[in-house]
Amino acid sequence: MTKRLPPLLIGFFLAAGGLSVAAATADAEFRQGMAAVQANDFATGLHYLELAIADDPDNLRYASEYRQAVIRHKEFDRSIDFFGKLLVSHPASANLHLNYGFAYVDKIPVAGSITQVILANTALGEFIKAVDLQPSWITYYTRGASYLFWPKIFGKASLGVADLEKALSLQKNPAKPYYVRTYVALGDGYCKLDLLDRARATWQEGLRQFPNNAQLKDRLSLHGDELVKYIENGFDPNKRVDTDLRVIWSEGR
Amino acid sequence: MVRRTMIGFCAALGLCFVSLAPAALGGSGTNIRFEDITAKAGIHIRHHIRTYHGKNADVLRMFTGGGAAVAVGDYDNDGYEDLFITDSEEGQPNHLFRNNHDGTFTDVAQEAGVAGGNDASNIVSDALWFDYDNDGLLDLLVARFGTPILYHNEGHGRFRDVTAGSGLNKFGNTIAVITFDYDNDGYLDLLFGNYFQPANLLDLKDPHVLPNNLDGATNGGGVTLWHNMGNGTFEDVTLKAGLGKVTGWTLDVGHGDFNNDGLQDIYLACDFGTDHMFLNNGDGTFREVTEKATGWDTKKGMNVDVADYNNDGWLDIYVTNIYDDYMKECAMLWQNMGDGTFTDVSQEVGVCDTGWGWAAKFGDFDNDGWQDLFVVNGLRSAGPENYLTILLPMITKPGVDFSDVNSWPDIGNRSWSGFQKKRLFHNLGDGTFREIGADAGVDNDRDGRGIGVIDLDNDGLLDLVQTNADQSPIVYHNVSQNTGNWIELKLIGTKSNRDGIGARVKVQAGGLTQIRELDGGNGYAGESSRRIHFGIGSAPKIDRLQIHWPSGRLEQLDVPINRISYVEEGRGLLK
Numbered sequence: 126m127t128k129r130l131p132p133l134l135i136g137f138f139l140a141a142g143g144l145s146v147a148a149a150t151a152d153a154e155f156r157q158g159m160a161a162v163q164a165n166d167f168a169t170g171l172h173y174l175e176l177a178i179a180d181d182p183d184n185l186r187y188a189s190e191y192r193q194a195v196i197r198h199k200e201f202d203r204s205i206d207f208f209g210k211l212l213v214s215h216p217a218s219a220n221l222h223l224n225y226g227f228a229y230v231d232k233i234p235v236a237g238s239i240t241q242v243i244l245a246n247t248a249l250g251e252f253i254k255a256v257d258l259q260p261s262w263i264t265y266y267t268r269g270a271s272y273l274f275w276p277k278i279f280g281k282a283s284l285g286v287a288d289l290e291k292a293l294s295l296q297k298n299p300a301k302p303y304y305v306r307t308y309v310a311l312g313d314g315y316c317k318l319d320l321l322d323r324a325r326a327t328w329q330e331g332l333r334q335f336p337n338n339a340q341l342k343d344r345l346s347l348h349g350d351e352l353v354k355y356i357e358n359g360f361d362p363n364k365r366v367d368t369d370l371r372v373i374w375s376e377g378r
Numbered sequence: 379m380v381r382r383t384m385i386g387f388c389a390a391l392g393l394c395f396v397s398l399a400p401a402a403l404g405g406s407g408t409n410i411r412f413e414d415i416t417a418k419a420g421i422h423i424r425h426h427i428r429t430y431h432g433k434n435a436d437v438l439r440m441f442t443g444g445g446a447a448v449a450v451g452d453y454d455n456d457g458y459e460d461l462f463i464t465d466s467e468e469g470q471p472n473h474l475f476r477n478n479h480d481g482t483f484t485d486v487a488q489e490a491g492v493a494g495g496n497d498a499s500n501i502v503s504d505a506l507w508f509d510y511d512n513d514g515l516l517d518l519l520v521a522r523f524g525t526p527i528l529y530h531n532e533g534h535g536r537f538r539d540v541t542a543g544s545g546l547n548k549f550g551n552t553i554a555v556i557t558f559d560y561d562n563d564g565y566l567d568l569l570f571g572n573y574f575q576p577a578n579l580l581d582l583k584d585p586h587v588l589p590n591n592l593d594g595a596t597n598g599g600g601v602t603l604w605h606n607m608g609n610g611t612f613e614d615v616t617l618k619a620g621l622g623k624v625t626g627w628t629l630d631v632g633h634g635d636f637n638n639d640g641l642q643d644i645y646l647a648c649d650f651g652t653d654h655m656f657l658n659n660g661d662g663t664f665r666e667v668t669e670k671a672t673g674w675d676t677k678k679g680m681n682v683d684v685a686d687y688n689n690d691g692w693l694d695i696y697v698t699n700i701y702d703d704y705m706k707e708c709a710m711l712w713q714n715m716g717d718g719t720f721t722d723v724s725q726e727v728g729v730c731d732t733g734w735g736w737a738a739k740f741g742d743f744d745n746d747g748w749q750d751l752f753v754v755n756g757l758r759s760a761g762p763e764n765y766l767t768i769l770l771p772m773i774t775k776p777g778v779d780f781s782d783v784n785s786w787p788d789i790g791n792r793s794w795s796g797f798q799k800k801r802l803f804h805n806l807g808d809g810t811f812r813e814i815g816a817d818a819g820v821d822n823d824r825d826g827r828g829i830g831v832i833d834l835d836n837d838g839l840l841d842l843v844q845t846n847a848d849q850s851p852i853v854y855h856n857v858s859q860n861t862g863n864w865i866e867l868k869l870i871g872t873k874s875n876r877d878g879i880g881a882r883v884k885v886q887a888g889g890l891t892q893i894r895e896l897d898g899g900n901g902y903a904g905e906s907s908r909r910i911h912f913g914i915g916s917a918p919k920i921d922r923l924q925i926h927w928p929s930g931r932l933e934q935l936d937v938p939i940n941r942i943s944y945v946e947e948g949r950g951l952l953k
Contacts, residue, residue: 237593237651237676238705239773246774276704278766361706 151180155187162190167198175207182215185263188224189370192231196365201232219259223267226251227368230271234365241362245274256288262307263373265292270310273317274360286314303372305335312344316356408804409861410744410818412842412854419834420482421475424850425827426467428501428523430580436788438579441588442466442523443758444503444553444736446845447903448830451507451516452477454535457942459832459907461843462492462518463851464502472502472520476535481835481855491537492518492529499580500524506899507908508557508566510606512876519546521555521570523579545611550576551599557898558633558642559875560619561662562928565606566875566898569644571628572599585783589627592773592780593676595650598627605662620663626651632682632900634693635882636671636714640930642880647679647697647902655720672720677707681902685740685749686893688809692716693895698735698753698902702795704766709735709753728811729753729803734795737829737902741840743818745862745913747890748805754826754844758789759796765789797823800844824849828903833911838864838940840911845903862915863939865923869896869910870946873929878947880928883910888917909942 158173174191181187188208195204208225215221229248233241252268269288275281289311296304308331315324325345332341347355425446430438445466452459458477465472471493475483487493495502504521511517515531528544529537541547546568554571561567575597577587589595603619604612616622626648636643641658648654652674656664668674681698688694692714699707708730712720724730732738733755740749758765768787772778778785799821803811815821820842830843839856846852865885869878879898884891892912899905914920918939925933927947935950937943944952 238678238700238707239592240676242770243774246770278704278764279770363706 147180151177151184151187154180155184155190158194159190162194162197167194167200170194171198171200171203178207179211182211182218183220185220185224185370186374188220189227189368192224192227193369193371195228196231199235201228201235204228205232217258219255219261219264222251222255222258223264226255226267226271230366230368234363238362245271245362260291262292262295262304265289265295266307266310269314270306273310273314274362274366277317282314282317286311286318289314300334301373302335305331305338305341307331308335309338309340309344312341313356313359316353321352408744408812408814408817410750410802410804410814410858411856412819413857414819414822414852415481415855416851416853418481419853420478420484421463421851421853423463423465423473423485425463425465425846425848426470427848428466428468428496432582434582434585434783436790437588437783437786438582440758440786440789440794442501442579443825443847444827444903445501446827446847446849446851447502447504448828448843448845448851449505449507449518449899449905450830450832450843450907451905452908453507453516453518453531455515458836459834459909461830461832462487462505462507463843463845464505464520465496466501466503468496468498470496472496472505477834486535490535491539492520495520495522495527499578501580503553504555504903506555506557506568506905508568508879508898509876510557510566511610512565512871514870514876516877519555519557519568521552523551523553523574525549526552526555526570540610543610545607545613546604548576548602548614549578550602551579552602554628554630554902556631556633556900557877558879559606559928560603560633560642560658560664561605562641562874562880562930563606563608564871564873564875564929565608566877566879567606568604568612569631569633570602570604571631571646572602573627573629573649575599582783586779586781588781588783588786589650590779590781592650594652595627595648596625597781598625598648598650600624600626601628601631601646615662618662620665621656623666624648624654626654629680630682630902632684632695633880633897634684634695634895634900635880636693636695637718638692640926642928645682645684645695645697647682649678649680651676653677653679653697667718670718672710672712672722675710677710680735681738683738683740683751683901684895684897686714687711687740687749687751687805688713689748689890689892690714690716691891691893693893695720696729696738696740696751698732698738698755700734700795701731702734709738727809728813732801733798736827737904739829739831739842739901739904739906741831741842741906742805742864742911742913743802743840743856744804744858745838745864745915746805746807747862747888747892747913747915747917748807750805751801751803751811752820752829752831752842753801753803754829754846755795755800756798756823756825757795758793758847759823759825760789760793761791763790763792765792765794768792769794796825799823800826820844820854822852824852829901829906830904831906833866833907833909833942836942838866838911838942840907843904862913863917864914865912865920865937865939866942867910867925867937868908868942868944869925870944870952871927871929872947872949873931874927874947877908878927881910882926883912884922884924884926885912885914885920886922887912887914887920890915890917914939 155177162170226248272285312327461475474487501523551574695712738753824846828845
């Protein structure tokens with residue numbers, strides 16, 4: 126005799142089934158989109174990737190791949206517009222806010238210098254919302270790193286260091302390969318605050334955990350003005366910031 | 379005669395360093411030194427930025443913080459170059475400094491009749507010497523936010539305001555003016571660069587006069603091209619010439635023969651957006667080639683100077699932008715590739731970081747055969763607080779209307795990119811420059827605007843006059859030692875315009891071939907000497923010298939070194 130399931134559980138399974146159907150649909154759209162992008166059919170590719178994200182707005186991978194395709198096709202305003210509209214119906218999605226912010230960051234290198242400030246500020250606003258909604262390693266790291274791009278005069282470096290220290294505290298064992306980024310960025314933040322000893326200590330600690338990391342080695346090999354110049358060059362708004370999140374699932378899982 | 383006078387003057391100053399041991403061509407060391415002789419020269423003035431009244435006074439004053447210009451010219455034909463230096467405040471006089479031949483100057487603006495121009499309706503912004511009627515005397519154009527003034531040189535140190543009959547009656551917020559003969563008819567024409575659209579800032583009716591976009595503004599004043607009709611009048615031919623579509627915030631204009639076809643082309647440096655390049659069609663019109671030549675940019679173009687910095691026979695272009703901790707817009711050194719395209723090599727050659735750049739001028743300051751580059755900078759040096767901290771919230775406010783004066787916070791006593799050290803880039807002769815401002819003694823931190831390159835004592839070494847906004851100008855005497863040999867040419871056109879503007883001189887000496895074109899005021903807020911100057915290093919003579927006059931005439935001359943030579947079109951060297 127089969128015991129009847131309580132209504133709540135039925136609802137759960139139905140929802141789960143519904144979710145899996147939606148996830149399967151999104152996954153199919155994502156694959157179709159990626160295939161088109163790889164075939165240089167950006168119009169079709171971006172269309173299907175947008176469908177996939179709309180069906181699964183929290184999916185970092187879909188959104189990240191979409192933005193990378195946008196960067197290749199220089200459709201920066203399209204992705205900004207897309208994420209902005211999607212957020213209207215999903216205002217509580219931290220990952221969506223994160224990607225909306227990244228969409229602005231992606232446009233920065235092709236913008237004029239004043240527009241760069243406006244884009245960076247708008248991106249920061251989205252990263253702040255992402256932290257508020259979901260305090261996590263990635264939201265703290267992202268917001269913290271973005272603060273460091275602001276020139277000294279605006280006094281945001283200390284906020285960046287605070288976020289990156291928080292991100293560091295959230296790093297758990299076993300260490301994920303992408304955690305090395307926190308050491309790099311936090312050291313840079315200390316550097317911006319003229320705390321060079323703490324910067325070096327942070328990079329050395331990072332190097333103990335990630336002994337092959339070239340970014341840490343480069344920094345530790347430099348001193349004085351050479352080091353400061355190297356760090357400043359890294360924050361040149363005309364250079365594209367790597368907002369590709371592929372590292373999270375390719376290295377970390 | 380000229381030589382004797384020169385020696386006398388040198389002796390008076392105790393600064394005879396000419397050619398004791400000529401520098402080797404392309405040497406990498408520097409011996410360039412300047413001495414600030416402003417006070418000794420008797421120049422005791424300061425510039426004043428215009429004061430506005432009413433609600434938006436502070437912001438308008440900030441946006442019009444230029445107007446400190448210098449124009450170099452020998453208005454009295456005594457063989458020594460004189461200076462016209464502007465002011466911008468209502469009621470404040472402009473200055474005509476006559477060269478006394480002994481290292482000092484006397485301000486004769488009042489008696490000459492050229493001190494005026496700053497009245498309740500007009501703000502002086504730039505000045506230009508040019509002989510518009512080919513009578514052999516330099517006339518004076520004073521550009522204004524308002525209407526320009528044209529002074530005719532009557533001789534004997536007197537000028538007459540002939541604006542009313544000249545046709546130069548169009549209101550504009552002109553910030554830069556150059557002269558050249560765009561149609562090679564023998565008369566010098568005028569190109570005005572206009573910053574704001576033609577709104578009267580002193581009686582503002584509509585507050586939407588500021589840039590509508592800070593990286594791509596389209597609501598500026600563009601340019602105005604005035605054709606010299608040859609009878610003392612000028613005609614606005616902007617539209618006819620194909621320049622009417624420029625609506626940017628033109629901050630400087632420059633000319634030169636960029637494609638070596640014998641015609642003068644133009645480059646427009648625009649603030650808040652893209653610069654423009656136009657090539658001369660030879661039929662009174664220009665065609666825009668920006669997209670192919672340089673591409674569009676979003677920078678804050680402030681200056682245009684033109685020179686063949688690498689001695690490859692093609693004129694290159696230098697444009698300053700804003701490079702500071704908070705904004706990294708490299709200056710642009712457009713290297714002429716000789717195929718209609720230009721490549722920005724400023725980073726590669728070491729002339730990218732100029733601070734908040736204003737005027738920049740090429741000149742061979744050690745006579746080694748390679749043109750160096752002096753750049754002035756700095757927007758506003760005032761109190762310890764920084765304007766950026768209150769500007770940022772405005773800029774990043776969603777939906778803010780940048781064009782509305784009311785959107786902008788008052789700057790008060792705050793500084794903004796102030797106290798910046800001037801840059802002197804020494805051309806090392808290997809395609810790169812090294813910054814030597816401090817070693818050369820020119821790293822002052824005033825709010826620089828214009829540069830006049832001048833050989834004020836006829837010693838063959840190029841001196842500098844730097845104007846500064848709301849501050850005193852600086853006169854730098856070139857006291858470099860162990861410099862190279864040199865020549866200076868004063869050109870006199872006959873079929874060409876009398877000033878010889880647009881003439882190209884090609885010199886071969888010491889195994890190096892150099893070109894210069896005589897320009898009519900290139901560089902922000904500064905017109906340099908009308909003499910063409912060449913350093914030739916240790917070369918003992920000129921092997922070959924060719925002049926290509928704007929009329930098309932080609933002349934070859936023998937010119938002695940280490941002296942100033944006068945050359946008349948068709949007659950050659952004057953004795």
